[in-house]
Amino acid sequence: MAKLQPVRGTHDLLGEDARRHRHVVETALETAGRYGFSEIQTPIFEFTEVFARTLGETSDVVSKEMYSFTDRGDESITLRPEGTAGVARAFISGGLTQDLPLKLFYQGPMFRYERPQKGRQRQFHQIGVELIGVPTPQADVEVITVGADILDALGIFEGIVLQLNTLGDTESRQAYRGALVEYLMGHKDGLSEDSLRRLDANPLRILDSKDEGDRKIVADAPSFGDYLNAASEDFYGTVKAGLDAVGIPYQQNDRLVRGLDYYCHTAYEFVTDRLGAQGTVMAGGRYDGLIETMGGPSTPGVGWAAGIERIAMMIEAPAAPARPISLIPVGEAATIAAIKLAHDLRKAGHSVEMGYSANLGKRMKRANKLNASHAVIIGETELEKGVATIRDLDTGTQVEVALGKIGDHLGAEA
């Protein structure tokens, strides 16, 4: 730490950036609230086991991206790399299993040890929802719909497309995975290095490889559709019918897959071409096996997570805060009177800025820089008369107003 600099991949958030961030969270929370989602805040760290078990030892997140450390009690702790595992843990350990169905919204920082680039940081922030305890496709539709509504409320839905796929139920999925691996093993020689690694960890990912040799092999690979059983097809059909009903357009994307075993049925991503290499704005799926994997009762779930930074880059700048009133006392007696006046005005709901020193000219400059709407000047002359001089900084006109009437005067103008 030779220099004082932020840790790689972390950022300070202030001014407009902070406002964008906040706007995303507030809009999402408000919209999700109308669907009956309520906020849950889980700790930003958990026992490492919570993530290792749920995400799978072979996943990239667990094998190379976790911020883990041993605490003073000799426990292995990990800064959360995503939100679902913590929510699922809270569901099991917090005795929420009696309250199904459960609709939860979360928001906050996540941590992954990755090489930063556009739309990707080591500390980033997500919003997310989980709908726990509903096995029917109606839940998938509702979860996707609330996500689409949030993107719409933020004014960015136009630039985004929903990609949709099904992974089928466990039976269909295992059958397909087996067939795929068998096929790929027969073409091992032609596969890229990356894909050879995927063969063990995440064979379905090979379907989405960018390597040309891989693509040729994949072109003749068994098709997922042939392995979907009737129940799975039915489920997927109902999800699509629901999306049609609410008028949310989607693109079928056969290559959209999730690597982890507990994912099933619906998988989806809201993607854009406006964020460089990071196209995914919001992504999720159904995870019926997750809670059982963690040691809880067999409970279905479906949800998504979205990157706040990525969304914040796409939205219009939120409105700047209200213009303040600049209160300018001249002289000691006036300063005391001004402190009281500032307090009264703030209590009455006005945004008041009052400097700490300098003469009238400097303070006027400062008021101008702060984009104040009015300057309220109190000097000896004003004090004697029990008034303040109020200058409209846009028009330059000024009037004297009795001290007790200042709030009313400014309120009327605003």
Add this chain to the structure above:
RNA sequence: GCGGGUGUAGCUCAGCUGGUUAGAGCGCCAGAUUGUGGAUCUGGAGGUCGUGGGUUCAAGACCCAUCACUCGCCCCA
């Protein structure tokens, strides 16, 4: 973890085939204007040229290393 690009003032950048004291615009501070801002004019502060080493009579510039930022790969939000 791998590959490309970039590091000069608070910000955006210029700085020639290495050559004397490193510049501009914006911003900041002060004055013109000791109770009246925005415009204008004048002046000022602010730089270990990312860091360390090397080549050279001479390095902001060339070489090596390192750190940071950035874009991409892997993977993901």
